[in-house]
Amino acid sequence: MRNITEVKKNTLSNALNISISQQTLGQSNFSLSLDIQIPNSGVTALFGPSGSGKTTLLRCIAGLDKHLQSNISLNGEVWQSDSISLPSHRRPIGYVFQEANLFPHLTAGENLDFAIKRADKTQAVISYSDVVSLMEIEPLLSQYPTQLSGGERQRIAIARALLIQPKLLLMDEPLAALDETLKQEILPYLEQLCHSANIPIIYVSHSLDEVIRLADHMIVLDKGSVIEEGETQALLGKLSTSFARHQDASVVVSGIVVKQENEWGLSWLEIGNQTIGFKQGKETLGDTLRLRIQSKDVSLSLSEQEGSSILNRLQVIIDDMEQDPKDPGMMMVRLLADKTPILAKITTLSAHKLKLSKGQKVIAQIKSVALLR
Amino acid sequence: MQLSPEDIDAIWLTLKLASLVTLLLLFVSTPIAWWLARTQSWLKGPINAIVAMPLVLPPTVLGFYLLIFLGPQGPIGKLFDELGFSPLPFSFSGLVVASMLYSLPFVVQPIQNAFSAMGNSPLEAAATLRSSPLDRFLYVAIPLAKPGYISATVLGFAHTVGEFGVVLMMGGNIPNETRVISVQIYDHVEALEYDQAHSLSLLMVAFAFIVLAFLYSVQRRQKNQSVTGSLL
Numbered sequence: 001m002r003n004i005t006e007v008k009k010n011t012l013s014n015a016l017n018i019s020i021s022q023q024t025l026g027q028s029n030f031s032l033s034l035d036i037q038i039p040n041s042g043v044t045a046l047f048g049p050s051g052s053g054k055t056t057l058l059r060c061i062a063g064l065d066k067h068l069q070s071n072i073s074l075n076g077e078v079w080q081s082d083s084i085s086l087p088s089h090r091r092p093i094g095y096v097f098q099e100a101n102l103f104p105h106l107t108a109g110e111n112l113d114f115a116i117k118r119a120d121k122t123q124a125v126i127s128y129s130d131v132v133s134l135m136e137i138e139p140l141l142s143q144y145p146t147q148l149s150g151g152e153r154q155r156i157a158i159a160r161a162l163l164i165q166p167k168l169l170l171m172d173e174p175l176a177a178l179d180e181t182l183k184q185e186i187l188p189y190l191e192q193l194c195h196s197a198n199i200p201i202i203y204v205s206h207s208l209d210e211v212i213r214l215a216d217h218m219i220v221l222d223k224g225s226v227i228e229e230g231e232t233q234a235l236l237g238k239l240s241t242s243f244a245r246h247q248d249a250s251v252v253v254s255g256i257v258v259k260q261e262n263e264w265g266l267s268w269l270e271i272g273n274q275t276i277g278f279k280q281g282k283e284t285l286g287d288t289l290r291l292r293i294q295s296k297d298v299s300l301s302l303s304e305q306e307g308s309s310i311l312n313r314l315q316v317i318i319d320d321m322e323q324d325p326k327d328p329g330m331m332m333v334r335l336l337a338d339k340t341p342i343l344a345k346i347t348t349l350s351a352h353k354l355k356l357s358k359g360q361k362v363i364a365q366i367k368s369v370a371l372l373r
Numbered sequence: 374m375q376l377s378p379e380d381i382d383a384i385w386l387t388l389k390l391a392s393l394v395t396l397l398l399l400f401v402s403t404p405i406a407w408w409l410a411r412t413q414s415w416l417k418g419p420i421n422a423i424v425a426m427p428l429v430l431p432p433t434v435l436g437f438y439l440l441i442f443l444g445p446q447g448p449i450g451k452l453f454d455e456l457g458f459s460p461l462p463f464s465f466s467g468l469v470v471a472s473m474l475y476s477l478p479f480v481v482q483p484i485q486n487a488f489s490a491m492g493n494s495p496l497e498a499a500a501t502l503r504s505s506p507l508d509r510f511l512y513v514a515i516p517l518a519k520p521g522y523i524s525a526t527v528l529g530f531a532h533t534v535g536e537f538g539v540v541l542m543m544g545g546n547i548p549n550e551t552r553v554i555s556v557q558i559y560d561h562v563e564a565l566e567y568d569q570a571h572s573l574s575l576l577m578v579a580f581a582f583i584v585l586a587f588l589y590s591v592q593r594r595q596k597n598q599s600v601t602g603s604l605l
Contacts, residue, residue, distance in 0.1 A: 064497055088500035089508075095501035101494050105516045114512070118503040164502050 015040050016168065016200070020060065020070040032056055032224040038217075040075065043194045043201045045215035045232070047208075053224040054204045058172050061202065062095050063088035074168060092120060094161030096171040100153035102145040108156045109141035115163040125165045125199055134196070135159045135189055151182040155189060162193075169201045175210060190214055191372075208248050212236065212292055213372050237341030239322050239334050244343060249295040249332065252372065253340050257287045266311075272338025277311050278369045290372040295332060297367040298344035302354060304363055312366035316342065318358055323348060335364050342366075375572050382549050383557035383573075390465070390553060391533040394472045398480040398529050399522070401473070406481050407514070410488035425478045432475065436542020439471050443543075463545045468553075471543040472533045480529040487521025488514065524588055531584045535577070 016038040032053045038044045046054040059065040061072060063079065063086060072080040079086045102111050116128065132138050135155040145153055154174055161169060174190070175183045187210070194201060194214045205211050211218060211232070218235050220228040220242065228241050236243050237251045258275060259268035268275040269289055276291060283289055304313065316335035324330040331351045335342045342364060356362070376384075409421060427435060443461040444450045450460055461467035495517060499509035515522075537555040544551030546560070554573055561570035 062501055064500065088497075089503050089505050093501060095498070097494070097498065099494070101498040103495055103498070103513060103517075105519070114499075114504075115502050118508075120503070160502070170501075 016061070016072070016074045016202075018057070018061065018070065018072050020057070030056075030224060032060075034221075034224070034226050036219055036226060036229065038200065038202060038219070040200050042216035043197075043203055043214050044217040044219060045211040046202060046204045046219050046221060047206065047211050047215075048221035049206055051223075052221040054206075054221050055172055057221070058170050058202065058204050061168075062093055062170055063091050064095075092123070092167040094164050094166035094169045096154075096158050096161045096169070096174045098173045098176050100145070100150070100157035102153055102157055102160070104145050106144075107141065108137065108143050108145065108148065108152075111145070111156060111160050112141070112163055115160045119163060119165045121165075123165045123167065125167075126162050126197075128163065131159045131162050134192060149182070150178050151185050154178065154186055158189070158193065167199060169197065169199055171201065171203045173204050173206070175205075175207070187213060208243065208246055208250070212250055212252060237334065237343065239320050239332055239343075244295075244322070244332050245324065245326070249343055249345065250292050251295075251341055251343050252290050252292055253337075253342070254288060254290045257283050257285050257289060260285060271314070271340050274314050274337060276314070276366065276369060278371055281371050283371075292370045292372055293342055293366055294368075294370075295343035295345040297369075298335075298342060299365045299367070300333065300335075300344055300346060300350070300354065300356070301363045301365060305365075308365065310365045310367055312369065314342070314364045314366065316362060316364045318356060318360045318362060320358060321351065321356065335362075337364070375568050377569060379548065379552075380557060380569065380573060383552055383554050384576075386465075386549060386551075387534055387553040387555075390468060390472060391530045394469055394476060394533045395480070395526055395529040397469070398473055398476060399526065402477065402480040402484055402525065406484035406488055407510075409481070410485045424481050427475050428478050432536065432538025433542055435475060436471065436539045439467075439474070439539070439543050443467060443470070462543060463547060463551060465544075465550050468540060468544040468551050471539045472536060475536055475539045476529050476532045479532045480525040483521045483525040483528065484518060485521075487518035491517045520591065523591055527584055527588055531581065534580065 017036075018038070019035040020032050030051070030053065034057070046057060048054050056065060060070055060080070066080070066085060069082075070080050071082075072078075074092075078084050079091055102108070103114065106114065112128075112131075126134075132141075135158060137152075137155055137159055140148060140152055140156060145156075148156065158171075158174065175186055178186065190210075191213060194203075203211070203214055215232050218229060218232050219226055220235075222242075228235060233252045233254065235241055236249075238244065243249055253269075253271055253276070255269040255271045255276075257267050258270040260266070260280065261268075262280070265280045266277045267280045267283055268277050269291060278291055314337045316337045318333060319336045319341070320334040322332050324332060329348055331346055331348050333344045333346060333351070333356065335344060344364060354362075405420075405424065409417060409424070440462055441447050442449050443453075445454060445460050450462075453460060461470060491514065495513050496509050499513045504512065534553075535555065536553075537559070540551065540553055540556055541559075544553075544556075546552050546556055552560075554577065558570050558573045558577075561567070561573070
């Protein structure tokens with residue numbers, strides 16, 4: 001936790017700088033106090049439980065909430081300070097709301113036209129045809145919002161936010177209002193967008209799954225303050241963070257595709273001097289990919305086991321281990337495969353029986369991996 | 374059906390009055406409705422009450438006070454006199470002013486309900502799409518309030534056509550100036566010209582039915598939105 005009156009960071013000229021001083025909102029006990037820099041590229045997730053202040057923070061960035069004493073600037077351009085308060089419609093942002101929030105009196109296509117007419121002509125982030133093909137919305141354009149499914153509406157809303165040609169895209173839990181099936185339908189579009197966008201994206205979510213799949217950087221909020229921030233990959237591999245205690249605790253490993261076995265439907269990713277096999281997708285040799293490994297899918301053994309169906313067996317060193325404070329029967333073990341951290345969730349009994357200790361060389365058996373992007 | 378030239382004059386005068394009053398009211402009511410729908414101020418309650426008062430007051434009370442205030446001895450009447458305008462009572466202009474007050478709630482409330490029903494979300498979405506406050510009012514709020522405007526227009530017009538008490542108090546009974554249909558019917562009945570009274574009364578019944586039937590059919594098409602709001 002930081003106190004912004006004592007720590008005065010250098011404001012980076014090529015980032016979104018936000019500082020908000022301790023402010024109590026309304027009658028609630030909720031307060032927001034933070035000082036953060038959001039990098040000017042990639043996807044930054046604002047992650048935290050509901051009520052942690054992430055949506056309020058996003059609305060402050062957009063200028064939709066102004067009652068906070070805050071300083072906000074993008075690339076040196078001041079949006080909010082003691083003397084300046086740029087209204088929302090003058091901020092070069094795109095905003096995707098939790099509910100798609102399309103104009104009900106306009107068709108999907110007219111909703112897009114609304115943005116096109118008011119877009120910043122000097123700044124061309126993305127072309128109309130690119131947006132339409134990226135979101136695959138061509139067949140939907142003549143429909144009214146009430147005729148579309150929740151997922152389709154959200155795709156139109158994302159397209160509309162892009163067509164305003166923003167310098168910064170803000171997304172407020174765009175999947176939260178959708179059921180699981182629709183989420184899985186939209187996630188590939190978001191992954192595609194996050195992968196190809198040449199503008200920074202701030203993505204608010206309380207879903208670890210979405211954050212792992214989409215975010216390059218993370219800012220973790222709790223009760224209105226920042227509790228952790230950093231690169232997604234580095235944060236996920238730490239034991240001390242809240243992620244390690246999350247039921248879906250995972251790490252993300254990235255590497256290059258070095259081998260493909262079409263007859264078995266497998267591709268192999270190089271991690272240090274070892275490889276991890278995964279179910280073949282559309283990747284080709286030489287692609288850089290990210291894989292998600294859930295800690296509950298990793299088990300440990302002292303020696304190479306013959307006769308196991310588990311394909312991925314990595315030689316690792318135990319870097320650290322910690323008993324789950326909420327469930328003393330379980331332990332989280334941080335492993336290093338060369339320099340790549342992997343988390344394994346095992347029972348405390350097993351750790352005791354195997355006499356696991358820091359620095360020990362063991363074999364990590366990985367039951368399954370999931371391909372990210 | 375027997376319509377005398379005087380009856381035709383009364384019909385034309387009524388249509389002229391109702392059209393002008395409705396048109397003016399749409400302009401006057403829009404800012405009032407917008408403010409009432411969006412303000413957090415404590416004044417909202419009192420202003421709402423003032424706007425709604427013609428709904429419950431006897432038209433004679435309204436007409437009486439208008440006569441006092443707008444008459445040659447009243448504060449506004451004196452001002453008019455000093456500025457060189459002709460006095461408002463017993464004139465068409467006076468009737469327009471009185472009718473606007475009388476029909477105000479019938480125009481303000483449907484528009485206000487429509488503005489309230491749309492909530493903040495579409496306007497916030499527009500704000501993040503580089504739409505200025507005026508731009509979002511014209512291209513988001515007004516189009517979304519269209520059902521409210523339709524019922525406000527119809528109700529305002531119909532209610533002005535149907536007024537009697539205020540007209541009698543404020544306008545009197547001057548041919549081509551203040552003698553509207555309802556007054557003409559009254560005259561016919563007083564003179565025991567029941568045939569003529571029948572013709573005009575039947576016209577009014579048909580008019581009222583057509584107007585309300587139209588409103589309710591619009592309302593059915595706009596399923597979740599009540600166009601008549603809290604009025605009917």
